[in-house]
Amino acid sequence: EAGVAQSPRYKIIEKRQSVAFWCNPISGHATLYWYQQILGQGPKLLIQFQNNGVVDDSQLPKDRFSAERLKGVDSTLKIQPAKLEDSAVYLCASSSSPWAGTGADTQYFGPGTRLTVL
């Protein structure tokens, strides 16, 4: 079974530029998550999708970040414009149900995209 795919693996941009990340979840997984992991910290949830609907985006900086999951499969996360503090690893995860936090399911993580903003 193929895992969660992410691209690109690395991205370097200058502040105020735009950047987009792509995620392909495990086939059949209804729930998709985007996390931000700043160096020295644990992952922080940015947004959670169930199929193509948003169920939690309370920690997404909506003035600059946007995400979509068209057709309930692939997802893209965009930052426009980027700031220095956006330098982080962006992790995508998927699970087969929305109840991952209840222990009834497991979140499977991709390798992440390391973003450096200069």
Added chain:
Amino acid sequence: AQSVTQPDIHITVSEGASLELRCNYSYGATPYLFWYVQSPGQGLQLLLKYFSGDTLVQGIKGFEAEFKRSQSSFNLRKPSVHWSDAAEYFCAVGPTYTGTASKLTFGTGTRLQVTL
């Protein structure tokens, strides 16, 4: 609000020695608890999880964790560490209420170094 504390930022052990990584949580009830491992350049992999029943949980790669309600702890252990265990370990807590949002809260991680 739920929170997780991993008091040890960095731990070094010798190969073959035992290991214990500490995790303390804050939650209004008994939460669901997880340990993940992250190798350099990789995503997170689930080692084990606790949601009810036996307080000693067995995971992959020879790891186990014990839930202690009185201490609000969920420490990860391994009797004999291998060099390949060098990685970053994250404890996470998840809500037990049902609902459409199931947000995991992660600790800041413990980096494990294994000396030969």
